[in-house]
Amino acid sequence: MAAGLFGSYRVLLAPMAGVSDAAFRTLCIEQGADLTYTEMVSAKGLSYANEKTRHLLELAEGERRVGVQLFGHEPATMASQAAWVEDVLGDKLACIDVNMGCPARKIVTKGDGSALMKDPVLAETIVSAIRESVSCKVTAKFRRGWGEGDETAPEFAKRLEQAGVDAVTVHGRFATQMYKGRSDRGAIARVKGAVTVPVVGNGDVRTAQDALDLVADTGCDAVMVARGAQGNPWIFSQVKSAFDGCEPPEAPSARDRIEMARRHARLLNARDPRSVVRMRKHAMWYVAGLPDASRARGLINDCSTLDEFERLFDRIVQHVEALAERDEL
Ligand SMILES: Cc1cc2nc3c(=O)[nH]c(=O)nc-3n(C[C@H](O)[C@H](O)[C@H](O)COP(=O)(O)O)c2cc1C
Structure with missing residues (x-):
């Protein structure tokens, strides 16, 4: 240690x-x-x-x-x-x-x-x-x-x-x-x-x-x-x-990843709405490994405001939850 x-x-x-x-x-x-x-x-x-x-x-x-x-x-x-x-x-x-x-x-x-x-x-x-x-x-x-x-x-x-x-x-x-x-x-x-x-x-x-x-x-x-x-x-x-020699915490779910991305975007926006474009690269990192990440990446590049990111995150959550319901995740 x-x-x-x-x-x-x-x-x-x-x-x-x-x-x-x-x-x-x-x-x-x-x-x-x-x-x-x-x-x-x-x-x-x-x-x-x-x-x-x-x-x-x-x-x-x-x-x-x-x-x-x-x-x-x-x-x-x-x-x-x-x-x-x-x-x-x-x-x-x-x-x-x-x-x-x-x-x-x-x-x-x-x-x-x-x-x-x-x-x-x-x-x-x-x-x-x-x-x-x-x-x-x-x-x-x-x-x-x-x-x-x-x-x-x-x-x-x-x-x-x-x-x-x-x-x-x-x-x-x-x-x-x-x-x-x-x-x-x-x-x-x-x-x-x-x-x-x-x-x-x-x-x-x-x-x-x-x-x-x-x-x-x-x-x-x-x-x-x-x-x-x-x-x-x-x-x-x-x-x-x-x-600390403890059990590892549970790995974040797809939903956790998107909710973290959402908070990240809100924090950036609260400090300075112009800095929300910085969220593009962070969002790319948060969605890496999620299903249909490449499609998400294309959509992330079109986001410039907090509202646009929020709507995209809603869509991604709905998508991964629909996949999970159909046991495709
Ligand atoms: C996007 C990016 C920006 C970085 N900016 C700095 C910096 O401002 N100052 C610095 O000392 N190192 C900077 N680094 C280097 C990292 O602090 C670190 O030394 C390097 O990435 C190796 O660590 P890692 O393997 O955990 O990434 C940067 C690295 C990356 C990827």
């Missing part, structure tokens, strides 16, 4: 750009996520008081704690914006996490995200600058290394630990791999062996068993789930009960 990040967080929702907004975080917390992160937030954008960037920091009603992930490469900007975030969120801020793992071209060409793995001295400077500017925990999330075959993560983690980081999250792929191949658990284990701060294991946790295996194989203190939570907030309750 995972020891826990900062004592108590065992299963975390990963930062995911375009996905981990306040609505999705709410559903994951309800299902048992111990800690959730914002999408990555541009430190530069915050420094320009960009409204869209600031919007990413808004919490859901009743959201008590969040990790805020910043990306950037200028130590002074990162530090001043981390301090600003701490001022705004106060004790709701669990940690400032530094993105050192994003491999997207538009990020790394600016020297941000996983490009920092190529410049460990700069990465250290960023961590110490933030460390000096905030009183909350400071964490960093990175990959196995930059170029395939060149595993720098253990040494990188050590340097960041010396620079004052309170915990690290490791995704066991190289940056140049993007999402190809498997996340390497050995790399996470080697980071765990290299540092004394807590290590969060990340990569390819799709089931409760994956989480148990990740902890058993690496000794990591907590697990972080990204794609496995898409359309599947239940993964958090499943992992939690596995960690």
Whole structure:
């Protein structure tokens, strides 16, 4: 069983750009996520008081704690914006996490995200600058290394630990791999062996068993789930009960999936009706595996408002219930 990040967080929702907004975080917390992160937030954008960037920091009603992930490469900007975030969120801020793992071209060409793995001295400077500017925990999330075959993560983690980081999250792929191949658990284990701060294991946790295996194989203190939570907030309750050695909760039915999608759409709409279009990709994930999912996917793409989603969800529920009555499910 995972020891826990900062004592108590065992299963975390990963930062995911375009996905981990306040609505999705709410559903994951309800299902048992111990800690959730914002999408990555541009430190530069915050420094320009960009409204869209600031919007990413808004919490859901009743959201008590969040990790805020910043990306950037200028130590002074990162530090001043981390301090600003701490001022705004106060004790709701669990940690400032530094993105050192994003491999997207538009990020790394600016020297941000996983490009920092190529410049460990700069990465250290960023961590110490933030460390000096905030009183909350400071964490960093990175990959196995930059170029395939060149595993720098253990040494990188050590340097960041010396620079004052309170915990690290490791995704066991190289940056140049993007999402190809498997996340390497050995790399996470080697980071765990290299540092004394807590290590969060990340990569390819799709089931409760994956989480148990990740902890058993690496000794990591907590697990972080990204794609496995898409359309599947239940993964958090499943992992939690596995960690507690309890019977797994019942798998969600087709109806549960659609009702979760409906709540998701309502939460998005309540915050900002314009953000309901975000529901298209979530709805695709919720219906994956349901009967006639491909037809549903076509209809999802035509939805732009909450009303349209609600009507579609009604139709899907009626359809799966009719199939169930005819014993075709
Ligand atoms: C749609 C999407 C958006 C992501 N955005 C971020 C991000 O903003 N910050 C970050 O550190 N990682 C981001 N990631 C990477 C994930 O946090 C995670 O490290 C990676 O997906 C591996 O975990 P998984 O196998 O559980 O998906 C993103 C991944 C996906 C699929």
